[in-house]
Amino acid sequence: MIAFGFGPGVCGHLDVGTSREWLVPDGRGGYAMGTVSGLRTRRYHGLLVVPGSTPAVRHVGLVSLDPAVVWPSGAQARLGAHEWASGSVDPRGFELLERFDLTDGLPRWRWRIGDLVIERELAMAYGRSCVAVVHRLLAGGPVRLELAAACTWRDAHGERRADGPPPRLEPAAGGAIVEGAFRLAGPGWEPVGEWWHGVRHREEAARGLPSDEDLWHAGRFGAELDRPGDTVAVLAWAGDLAAEPAPAVEVVAAARRRNRDVVAAAGPADDVERALVLAADAFVVRAGDGRPDVVAGYPWFGAWSRDTMISYEGLFLSTGRAEQGRDLLRGYAATLSEGMLANTADTGRVEYNTVDGTLWFLHAVGRHVAVTGDDDLAAELLPALRAVVDGHLAGTRYGIGVDPADGLLTHGAAGEALTWMDARVHGVPVTRRAGKPVEVNALWVNGLAVVADLAARAGADPGPATGAHGRAVESFRRRYPAPTGWLHDVLDAPAPAYPLGGAGTYDDDLLRPNQLLAWSLPDPPLRPDPAVLRRVGAALLTPLGPRSLAPDDPGFVGRHRGGPADRDGGYHQGTVWPWLLGPYVDACRRAGLPADGLFVGVEAHLGEYGLGSVSETADGAPPHGATGCPFQAWSVAEVLRVRRN
Template identity: 35%
Template sequence: MRSTAPGLSLGPEVKAALAKGMEGPSPWPHVEVGGELGRAAREWLHTNGAGAYASSTVAGMHTRRYHGMLVAALDPPRGRHVLLSHVDVGLDLAEPGARRRPRWELGKHQFPGVDPEATPFYLARFDQDPLPRWTYEVAGGVLEMQLGLVRRENAVVLRYEWRGEQAARLTLRPLLAVRHMHGLLRENGGMSNRVEMRVDSGPDGATYHEVRVQPNRSLPRLCFRYQGTFVGSPDWWRRFEYLAEQERGLDFHEDLWTPGHVDMPVEPGVPAYLVVAAGSLPEGAPEALLEAASAAILAEDPGPSVSLAERKLSIAAASFRCDGCASPGVVAGYPWFEVWGRHALIALPGLYLVPGKVEGAMRVLRALIGEMQGGLVPNRLPDAGGASEYHSADTTLWLFEAARHMICVLGDGHPFVLGELFPALQAAFEAVLRGTRHDVRLTADGLFAAGREGEALTWMDARVQGAAVTPRVGCPVELSALWAKGAETLARLSRAAGDEALAARAERAAKRAREAFRARFWCEETSYPYDVISESPEGPGSFRDPVVRPNALIALAIDPDCFTEEQASALLDRVRLTLVTPAGVRSLAPGEPRYAARYVGDAEARDAACHQGTVWPWLLSFYVRAALRSSSLGEHVLPLLRRLVASAAGNELALGYVAELCDAEPPHLPRGCVAHACSVAELLRAMAWDLPREDGTEPR
């Protein structure tokens, strides 16, 4: 780090937001609702460690097609289907002889022309500590409902505990969607009404009733276990409205099907359970299943010895890890992102290496290496199955970067490093040298080039009407830096493997790339690197794009040897003054002609704005690493970086998680995918791995 320390120069929005502080008393989400529907609009997320999840608003009023109480991963962590959408709860008191008993309907839904605030709302509070828990208050007492997904199984346990002076009765009505998470269900005549019923002794020795239904014959049956009476009354509930989908310009109506309802008597202080599973019911007593789910999440909390923000990120990171599946992978984000190679490789240090889960990291890398074709790593493994997709130029380069971190943890001579990583990197290296699909190739002077007109092969891959919004065809700045650093990593491994010839070739490739980078990427007019340049510096078709984007920041964080000390300092000054915000790093500098301040509108409008200014939290980690080496702020940069990372980590869309992106201008509202693997992982990495702690100790 440079020793000079001029005055801290930040925009007023950054100063104001950082002055507020982001800390709170607990890493576990809590919302005081008090019967006010407006306080219950935040989203929550709960996962099972194998791709399945449950999610909705705190009110339980779905706003997305992706919301549900059991979104099962039928090909873990892929094949996700919304099976159980809701379980509506009715509550009445057991008053013997009473002609009319008080009854409360606890569910909330949005229907056409109906104001949900016009009907009573009984939710007093919501807690996720660590399992989601709702506390409803009615005139006769309090009902507490807890939800827990069975670890690595497509099953959910719902626990109901009534606290009142007299017994009560619950009416539980499951509402089923039974469709892929990207779809919507419409009333149709193809649903099977057949119901199988049985009575059995449960794992805890109690007598349980079971109901089995398979309304969609192409999907597994759904099994229900409960203590009570099932009343069969198959029917459709119509025209649920999902307002977040409407805001996104998408179809937002759905019909849901129910096989009937369960009448369940409840005694004060005695818990009752409803277990719902795909295929077959899980083994184990309901309470034990909940305790196991709770223990798995609690184990992710590093405890009060670290900051509250780090604790939250550590807990959130577990939701994306699915390395215990038959096909290990990383869910790129909830609720709609799939298993993507680029996201898995970028997020791998934060998700796995920071918490010391090295075996899981090896399983994820092994699975991606197993999917390589022609030296390329797949960028998308479709949720609905089918062939892997190789529609990116940078995913394979991120494999080199992930491998570099694995080597630092495992050492050069580890069997996984030499036996699996080294051959994969060698195959990727040779593929680039000879050229491969999407015109991935090297230029005459050794820079990394990719793409044809109209393609979007980097992380800036948004499209409108099939055309790339930010195509970046040619030599993108961050890809040449990734290539240079990757070749250096391969040279190191080649020496460890005893292949001096390959080591020499890789060293030459790194040297040529860095020399060409220094010669061609720096723009004197902007004191900032060009974002993309043409393969040839001169002649027909040559170009240099001087637009200020954060990709040069990625390049500096990955391979500082591509820059002089003065260039690195100037680059960071420009980033700090124009791109850095309290929520992350802008994707385009204000003042550029295509700058978009808000990520709003229909799908086409959002995609058009996606990389034209929107703030990306995960990029802040690259700013941290680059600034620690080269910032002109000297020692004054440390408190700034700590506060920026904590601020970005606290800008939540879903409780306890960091979203995919944010608006470019204050208040930087979070948008997009509500829980993003790279956002969580990179902020956790910066906080726990890169930044020295405030007490002077080294990061973990």
């Protein structure tokens, strides 16, 4: 697989070194995460971030282990890095880094101080909230290595400050238990117990969020490194605190073996696919109840059904995980209610608030059966899928239902944003898409075909799916082509929601990428016209995928930056979404247009932001800097899927 390596020109340049982030997942929704330079730039960064009842409920525990080299003369070199509320950065250990590598998905740092070379490796024990950090003397010595353990215990989305009680520490063999939540163990433990005030996270400041927190210096580990090859290793783990993990060196070796096995099992064709297969592995987790689930993005998202189902084929079928995928689909089917799939429980309650998530579920089931030939699953889920069709024909939540006038799916509820373009600012949808969105009806047509096909495979009655499919296809072909030369984005949109005023409805012809679904799905309502697709690509395509709005539109926002309102206001108003590269490539191939060159930009991007992965979004304006989650499930999944097909 691709090994990402950077020298002092990147590691020692603070702005460059902090723009590249690494992620080591634990297979449960927790992780270790940070930057190439070692400076924490997000509230979410830490060496032990522990999942809770859902993948979105995470707590930050061990924040950092700051190394300091002490020579027999008493001279010291501090190798850690922190930014403070004053704007100063101290210590500046990144200036002593000669190399950073991400190999087999595991990070490795190498510091050089004259003839002394110290290396650090980090890994997590898969399936357990446990991080192992191993330091090794490569050259020079003898020296003493001390490791200052900076800790907290807080929600990953928040901060903890010194105006409250300090974290509670209890002695334990080789270290301490912090807040009864996680344990530290290593050589030469000495408790300290003091606050570090005003640690700053520059990325949170840039995102318009609280950027400072206070950290608890719980204590330090220390040991002598007399000759090259000597190590100092620390473990931190949550869960069963009495059950000590394997030695740290073994945890690292086991993680490396597992990652290589994951990649080999998928049979990738080249180094790029190897990197994407391993990136995909980060998102497939075992939830608290033991069933498979998908983390939508690191570091702040949990499980969202729309993201899961869009990602399904890339994460499961393109990586040899069909059995896990089968369990996931069965588990999600159990959440169906009134013909709708639960969207998320990340907010603390189960929510049914998408118009398209359920239709993506139909698509995922269809792809699973088509790829695996799993007729048993088709027969098992067919009653649930027919119930989806019945629920949509009869009408369900949020005004979601089939319009009897044309057989197309419509929806709308005040203040709600139910398509994937779901951003709201102060409770008001930014992209108001009530009515009949083009991709929703492409998914409806495709979903009806899936139900009819699975019924035929099972020798069962498809119910109303076949008739509904024919009517929806006829209406789609008649109504969606717009005078502009592309497809309408929304039909029968409520006029008061748009700047035209007046009563009734109107058809929105903004040039957006949603129409790609009308040409790219397995059973699409339209065959792509090469000339139209070229026109769409000319306006929307960037090196990292299609924009969400054409740049010549007055509402176009070229930078996805700033505070929450600024970012949400531009989220779907021109921001680039790499996941849309999947539908775009599918449409090009179906139209007979060249597609192989479309991956060049995103392949180069693997080493630019979230190392080895694909970001959630990018700026719509050049140079299309990456934004959003550095590690995003549907971005990775769709690039992997179409690259392997």
